[in-house]
Each structure stands twice: as C-alpha cells, then as structure tokens.
Amino acid sequence: MSQEMTEVPLGAATHHMDQGGFPIKSMISTNAAAAGIGAGAEGNHHHHGTRPFFSRHRKTILAGSVILTLSAVAVLIAILVKKPWESNNSSLHNHGGFTSGDNVDLKSFPPRFTLSSSVSIPHGAQCNAHTPPLDQEFQYGQQPIRGVNVGGWLVLEPFITPSVFEPYIAQNVTDEYTLTKLLGKEKARSYLHRHYATWVTEDTFKRIKDLGLNHVRIPIGFWALGALDPDEPYVPDLSLDYLLLGLQWAAKYGIRVMVELHGAPGSQNGWNHSGRSGKIGWLDGTPNGERNGKRTIEYLTQLMKLLQGPGMEHVSPMFGILNEPAMFMMDVRLTDKWYKDSFAALRNVTGAGKGPWAVIHDGFLGLPKWEGFMPNSDRLALDVHDYLIFDNNLIRLSRQEQARFPCDVWASDMQRSSQKFGPTLVGEFSTATNDCAKYLNGIGVGYRWDGTYQTEQDRDAGKPFDEAACQPKINGHIEGYCSCLEQNRIGAYTPEYRQFLSDFTQTQMDAFEQGLGWFYWNFKTETNALWSYFDGVDHGWIPKDANSRPGGCAAIGRVLGSYEEGQNN
Template structure:
C-alpha cells in the first residue's frame, strides 16, 4: 500500500489530534511559517477567493452518453454509465483515447479567451485508482484498476495546464461508491446504495485520498500550483436524513489534512436547509460553499412555462428564485460561507419555445437573465457543459451557445488592463469615497443614541477598498489575461479580516468594521466600473 494511503487509513479510522501543517487561507502578514514568510494575499488566495466565472468539463472523465457517445459504442448493456464502458472490450484504450482528445490545448485557450477563469471537473472515485488502488476495494469497480489507472495523471495534468492559462480548477466527486443518486452519471446504472455505512465511510476515505494526493501534487510542482479552488464532496446527492451528518464527518477529516482548502457541498435542492447547516457550523468549518444547480427544463411546470416567463421569473426581484438566491447568499455571507451555481445552462424545454418566433433570441435573453442574477448574488457559477460530441445544441453546449451569440462574447471585467496601470488618481478617489460613506454612516446612527466606534467603520471601509483593488491589480500576478479578477467569496474573506481586526483592536462594535468593509468593497467595484466605462 502507498505510504500516503496508509496515513489516510490510520486517520480516517482514528481521528488525529492535530493535522499536518499547511498554509492557511486566513493567515495574515506576519504569521509564523516554517520557512520564508508567504506573502498575503498569495496567488492561491487570488484563485480561491476571486469570483469564479466558469464552465463544467462534462463527460471528460465521468461519461454521459447524451454528451459524448463514442466511448459507449463498445460498452456492455445498458451502455449508459462508466461501469458499462469499463466492462466492455478494449475499455482502457477507449477511455484513454477519449481522455486525451476530449479537452486539448485549444480548448483551454478558448475557455480563457471567453473570460472564464475556472472549470469544474467531474470525476468518479474510480478515477483515483492510479493514485491509490484501494479506492476500488469493495465497490462495483473492483478489478478494473487497469482500465482507470491512467486517469489520475491526466487529472493532475489538467490542473497544471489550467494554471498556465490562469484558470482555477474545482474538483467535483460526481460518482461516489454506491451511487449518491439514481442517474447514470453517478458511475453506474441502478438504484443508489450510497446511504449505507460501508459506502459512506469508504467515500470519506476516497475524499481524504483525493485531497491528500491533490495537495501533495500541487506542492510538488516548482513553483507550487495555486489554482486548486476546492473539493466538492458529492454531486447532486439525493436527500437523506444521514446526509447532513455525513457532510460534517467528511469535512472534519478533510480539514485534518488541509485546514485551508475550500469545501463545496451540494444542496440536494434544499437550499435554505443547507444554508442553515453551513451557518450553524461556521465556527468549525470555515470557507464552506453551497452549490445550487439551476435548470428550468425538466418539470411539468417548466415545460408549460413560456421562455419569456422563465426569463421574467429570473429578472423580477420579487420572484421566487431571485428571492431565494438573495436570502441564501446573505445568510451564507454573514456566516463566512458562500453560494455558487455549480450547474446551469441555456437549455429550455421545447414546450417553452413552442410559440417563440426567434428561439436564439429567447435563449439569449434567458442566458443574460441568469448571468445578471448570478453576478448579483453568487460567488461563482459554472455553465453545463463545455461542449457536446454532436455540434448544434445551443442550450447545453457552451461552444455552440457562444457560436450562436446566445452566450456573451466575453464575461467579466476585461480588456482594460492599461487603465489599471495608468490610473494615478486611485488614492484620491479612495479618500473621497471613504469620507462620503463615513459621513452617511455617522449621520444615520446619530439618530439612534448609543455607544458607537465609527473609527471601526472608517478602518473597515479602507480595508475593503484596498482589498478590492488588490484583486483588481492581481491581474499582473497571474498568467497573462486581459480580464480583471475581483473578490467574489466575500463571506470567508470578511471573516478573515474581522479576525485580524479584533485580535489587534478588540471585539466591541465589530459590526461597524464589517459594514464599512462591505461598503468599501462595493465602492471600489463601482469605482472600477466607472473608470472602465470612462475609458
């Protein structure tokens, strides 16, 4: 057994008293490190905390026949899952050829040129057998390590390649031992058997193997790779009474290995419930992110709703989805967490397009409504999916949606790096914005007698403004890109700054510092937007 695997087995079965030392995402300037001080924010911080505008690399490792049919042509029946392909003839050759051709250098270039700064890569537990064959023990994939052992090298190479393009990578456990939902994209066909003790325990072991080997790989590169955004514990798990406790246990063991790594959890379409779960566990699990998937093409209600109404329901701030995203995002942010949309698309059911004169126009408005909504409330979003084997699906394939101008030519703030380099009035506008905000803050609270410390608002505003501009200017710290990064995961970032501030200056009236910080962030963002428009 691998030495690392032995370490994992020991610590999953017997929780350690203290995990190995790793760089903390919340370390402050002057924190002690073994070795030279690590500057803050580091490149890793810029990747992990920036707003993620991304795409899913669907059917690269976890196959879905409706996306990529070729690997299924020699699969055994029912020929719908990875297990069916793996049991077919020449499976190793079929899969390795697919892995090496589905995403190539040109695809990374295209993604970066669109302003997309991140990818979500769905994998199955069996794809880790090249790092540790024990992941297959006691599972449906036992004895198939020769088929999948080549996947691990390709997964780590994807991290390395993405970094060259300034692209962050979120690794998503899409297929867990026993299947966590009924769909074949969970690795096999048939009913889910994830929710029994053996499979749930083994999945935690799989996740610890994944995190251990990923962090070791990132550290083995010179310089270390900063672009691992985090780990998603399970994709679309069906709801079960034991899921919440399983999340807690999985997070506990992962934090023992790497306390700083962001952890993403699926909401089982019970978004408010799991926002509450993250909020109630915020003190023991920092930087936990809730993943909600938004589709409007599957239910009977979706089918009978016209495309224009779907769009209206996303643009009306009083409608259900905007209300829910606003409510959940605020709750998570206040707890030091964050909300992302891990999957969304431009797909609409034919029933929604029945009376539409121009389908492309209807899809374009629908996509734009989603993007605007996500930008308003979410720390990140990932389109499903990057491409399909058969061209022409403008709802599900990003490549086709972009070609038809349904998806924007580019997303994010970009094309004006020169504006940042030549901006000499930054500090003047900073003080002007602070004075205005502080005056309004003091004026408002003067109406309510009480003990205040408005200097905390002052400090918070300036810190927030400065941090926002740290991200804007970090464009020069990342691989070449015309797109300007911005702080997206405000919840965990603000909690980190609050901890620094309270340690140095006490804990009274911290709400003023936090209010000032958030206003400083927004003022800086408004300032940059105005600067870009003026030029």
C-alpha cells in the first residue's frame, strides 16, 4: 500500500505500496522395524556330527544376505524420498512439480478451484451473535461490516512480509513480477506455495471470528487465473486454489468474504501491490493499455463465474472490481467507461438481482466525484481507502487532531457519499499515523516522516527532499520522535501513546460505520504492529471484540455530526 505518487487532494485516501499455519513438514514417518535375519533361538542352534550348514554355504548365504539387504534398503529409500509430485493426485499434477528439497504437507495442498467448485455451509455457521448466520442475508446498510484484509497472502507486498523479498533485494527484486522472473516458474511456484501455506491458515480465520469480526477482504492478482502473456512471469493457478481454501475456512467460521482483484494486467497504478511497480500500463491511452483493460474484464468475468458455485452466494456476497486504479493520473472518461463495462459484464454472468455486490474504488478522486455515478444500479457500492499518512498535510497534524479527524471529517464524508452516491464503505485503513513501516513506500524509497522520502523520478530529476513530516523544528527535541527506528519500536510506546493509538483506531471505526463499515489493513504484518490488527489487539490498542468498543468519538468528547449539519456550518 505504498506510493510513489503525486500529491492528492487534502484528505484523499491512498494505499500503501509498495507465519501460524499449515506446517511445512514431511508427510513421511519412518517406523521400520529391524528385520533381524537369523536372529532368535534358532539362529544359535548347532548341528553336531556334521559340518554346520552355515559353514558349508557361507559365501552363498552372505551374498544372498547382501542382495536382500540392498534390495530392502533400496525399497525403503524409494518410499522415503518419494517426491510429493509423484503422488497419484490429479490436483498436484495440475500444479507442476516442486524442487527435491521441498517437503510439502499434502494435507495443506489446496483443492483445484474450477467452475464446479462449491463451498459447504455448515448448519448454523455464524461468526458472532451480532451477525446473521451465513445462510441468511447480511443486511448491508443496517448491519455494519467489521472486517480485516488478508493482505500479503495471495498478492505479495514487501512491507507486509519483508522476509519474502529480502533474500533477493540485492538482485533488484521489488515486487511479485521481479521476484517470479528471477526465480523462474518452478522455483517460484515452490517458493510461493510455502508462503501461501503458512502466512494464512485455518487458525487465521478462527481468530478473526474470535475477535468479533464478520468479513474478510481477500486480494488476488489477475495472474491467478492464468492465460498469461509471454512476458508475464507470474505463477498462475496456485493462488486461485488457495482462494478456494480461504472461502472454505471462512464458511466454517461463518465469515463473509469480499474477493477483490488487486492487480490488473499492465498495472493499474504502478505500485508494487499491483504485482509490478513502475509505469502504468493499464488504460494509459495506448493500444496495449486498452488491451489490458479488456483483458482485466475477461479476468473479472472468469473470476465471477468461479464464484457462482453452490454455497458461494453465502460466503462471498461482495466482489471488489479493482483495487486502487490511479485515476488521478488517467483519462477519467476511459476509467468511467471501463467501470460501466465491467459492471455490465459481471451482471451478465450473475443475472439481475443475483450474485455479489459489485464494489468500485474511488480511484483517489475523492468521494464527491462519484455522486450520481451509475444511479439505481443493481447492488453497487463505492470503496474509499482512508489514510492520513500519505497526505503531506494530514501526516503533520498533532496526535490530538489526528484522533479527532475521523469524527470531524471522515464521518460526514461517509454520510454525504451514502446519500449522494449510495452504499459506501472503507476497504482499507490502519492505526498508523506515520509512514515509517519498513518498505511501506517501496524498497529504497524512504519515509515522509523522517524526511528521507524520495521517488526514483524525483531523485533522477535532482529534486530536493521534502521537509520531514515529524517537523523537527517543533518536535526534534523530543528524543526519538523524528526517528523511524524508534517510532517502529513497540518497547518505546508510552502509555499516553498507546491511548492515542486506541483513540485513533476506534474513532475511525465509528466514522466508517456511518457508511457500510470497514476493513482494517492488515490482519497481520511481520514487522510493524501499527498495520497489524492482531498485534493491535495483543498490545491493547484494538478492542478484543469489535462489537464492544470502549472508545470512539464520544469517548474523546466528539459528536458524530450529520452531513446536513455540516452543510449549515
């Protein structure tokens, strides 16, 4: 969710740029008993009066014993080193092989996701008492979405899982494109399989349920559906199959899923979470950009067809059309038409009044731009990603001002959009009030907070660094305040700072429930607790039950005013 991006309007949302689990262990257990040829009482019996049988046939017996022993060892070795891909399992063969060093637990290997795939909905599956059972309709607009993103799983991001990228950063790996290109298809498949099998597991969904959440948003890349161009080195199919596994886990715990296309052919924003960082090659005004737009609709259509199987309508009632297209850098006429064409293609698959809600992203144009767009559409919702830290003005607000901002501004934004566009939700937000998370803005880009942020384009153009957002002239005397290293160190968090983190998180939840609700980014990270819902709960600034929150706007003395009230001020 990090950005090498131009400044967007004040308050506009931006996305960061860019292991619990199935144990990676051998399925083989060796429990062989020693054969003991000739052992026991009979082996010590001697025949008197004649030359012993063993003495007379010693060479023959020894030779036979050696042959038998070698044969037994050969059979045992063959059993022990039998490769996972040699198993008579059609789904394995469909995925291709792994390198000989991989000991893959076949139980963790996901089922194939095909047009005939289904999801079993357990009787009475219900994530919590505040949410209807999975086989009953969720009343969007009356019941709030309270969810988390399962990011960094089926679409890689360096800031979420630095360990996946760090072995290869010296070889100029910065995103999933460069990683898979460097590793090659077979090694990349094995590498990603290990990651998919460990970063998210059934226990992940169980904990999401236990925290009182009712939705998860699962990002996936276009490459999951295959049909790749020769210059697209991504691993096809495998992440799609893990998506099916995620849907099955969600169903078991009564959780609803928003499946969402996170990366489009050519990259819809040029940021690493689209799969490939650099230039935008999607609807960029070129013939290839136009082709990539059409390819994206084909991928969306295929993905929607996969979500039509039995049980899918219960577990996957929302569908994200495309994550964060950078419309502020595009011809909006092209993107508007693309949204309309995509929506029509999806409803052509589902039929009117059927299938999941379709969710479009605001493209960083601001919610007012979308007022009156596609009116009276069949279950269409608008998604905005609200972050303070990618806006040079908002990141500089005092902590008190930051905690109040959701109550004072974002709440009325949600109310206005809900009235003038229609159903509006927040697909991403976090507790972070600085951009210090490792690799958040991309690998080697730096940070706004400490004044080291500079895009490659600005560096090449010789532009100076911006002033540090921590405002060292005001706060530099506070030890560690302007240090990203200290800002990332949980041990340095004072009780007052932890209370602020709690206030800021819960005021956002209050504000976003003025619309359809929210999805926190992310469920966990490897290195930064301010982007991890699980860590926030463990460290006390996120409530253990999303449905029972002690903080929020009222707790800090702010009243959630209505949009109409705002118009009168």
